[in-house]
Amino acid sequence: MKIAIVGCGKLGSAIAKILTKEYEILAIRRDPSKIEFECEKSSDVSDAKKCDFIILTLKPQDFRKIIKKDEFKDKIVISFMAGVSVEELKKVSKKVVRAMTTLAVEYGESFVTFYCDGLSPDEEELIIKILKKLGEPIRAEEEIVDVSTAFASSIAFISELIEALIFAGVRQGIKRDIAEKLSILTFHSCLKLVEKYGCKEVVDKVATPAGATVEGLAKLMECKAAWCLQEAFCSAAKKFKKS
Numbered sequence: 001m002k003i004a005i006v007g008c009g010k011l012g013s014a015i016a017k018i019l020t021k022e023y024e025i026l027a028i029r030r031d032p033s034k035i036e037f038e039c040e041k042s043s044d045v046s047d048a049k050k051c052d053f054i055i056l057t058l059k060p061q062d063f064r065k066i067i068k069k070d071e072f073k074d075k076i077v078i079s080f081m082a083g084v085s086v087e088e089l090k091k092v093s094k095k096v097v098r099a100m101t102t103l104a105v106e107y108g109e110s111f112v113t114f115y116c117d118g119l120s121p122d123e124e125e126l127i128i129k130i131l132k133k134l135g136e137p138i139r140a141e142e143e144i145v146d147v148s149t150a151f152a153s154s155i156a157f158i159s160e161l162i163e164a165l166i167f168a169g170v171r172q173g174i175k176r177d178i179a180e181k182l183s184i185l186t187f188h189s190c191l192k193l194v195e196k197y198g199c200k201e202v203v204d205k206v207a208t209p210a211g212a213t214v215e216g217l218a219k220l221m222e223c224k225a226a227w228c229l230q231e232a233f234c235s236a237a238k239k240f241k242k243s
């Protein structure tokens with residue numbers, strides 16, 4: 001089975017790196033010399049027609065500029081492009097999957113929300129098999145796939161939070177490399193605890209009445225930190241809906 005990845009940039013490469021372990025991959029970008037892993041390469045988008053499946057990871061504006069009506073009409077197209085609707089994708093192929101994910105696909109550890117249109121049950125099974133290589137596929141309505149784009153952006157928001165914690169450690173006199181290690185481990189530990197106990201119970205377990213953590217939490221409330229994060233998420237979701 002051969003899969004074309006059209007627009008093999010940051011997300012396309014992350015997807016290609018994991019899929020090359022199982023599938024034959026054709027990676028397409030304007031400058032294929034920038035593709036740093038082993039696979040067939042091309043700069044010609046129409047080469048994708050030689051493949052069984054076509055994954056689209058172009059920027060939406062490039063997709064609208066270069067992909068013509070019925071370009072991949074007999075192929076199954078899987079799009080990870082933010083804000084490109086099923087209605088738009090159907091101009092390119094009758095069989096489309098609109099999906100969203102994060103750069104963690106590189107490790108096969110991302111969510112993959114997806115919505116299928118025009119596929120037979122057997123074709124949907126094949127798609128789910130491919131998406132499972134990227135992480136955890138979650139079938140959803142198109143609107144949910146749309147909003148999940150803001151969860152992909154949240155990788156950047158959370159990275160900013162980790163960086164803020166590193167800087168806080170440095171402010172308290174810890175060397176940057178050690179602060180970085182402590183900050184990353186704290187996020188790892190937190191995820192494990194949240195998965196097991198849920199957010200509210202973790203907070204209760206850590207925050208002793210009248211203790212230091214409660215003081216920190218009160219400061220977070222005063223700064224409206226949770227509200228700021230929600231606003232960042234909603235702003236990203238709003239922007240994607242417009243693109």
Ligand SMILES: NC(=O)c1ccc[n+]([C@@H]2O[C@H](COP(=O)([O-])OP(=O)(O)OC[C@H]3O[C@@H](n4cnc5c(N)ncnc54)[C@H](OP(=O)(O)O)[C@@H]3O)[C@@H](O)[C@H]2O)c1
Nearest residue numbers: 007008009010011029030031057058059060062081082152
């Ligand atoms: N990055 C993320 O975290 C992420 C997460 C979820 C979804 N997405 C979605 O994934 C898509 C790509 O994002 P990205 O961050 O991966 O962008 P990117 O790194 O800029 O990748 C886009 C690729 O498209 C290629 N391209 C542009 N015009 C082309 C043409 N005429 N022919 C062949 N290739 C062409 C570019 O090739 P050259 O560089 O060689 O010019 C580039 O490598 C977007 O729609 C975005 O919404 C991204």
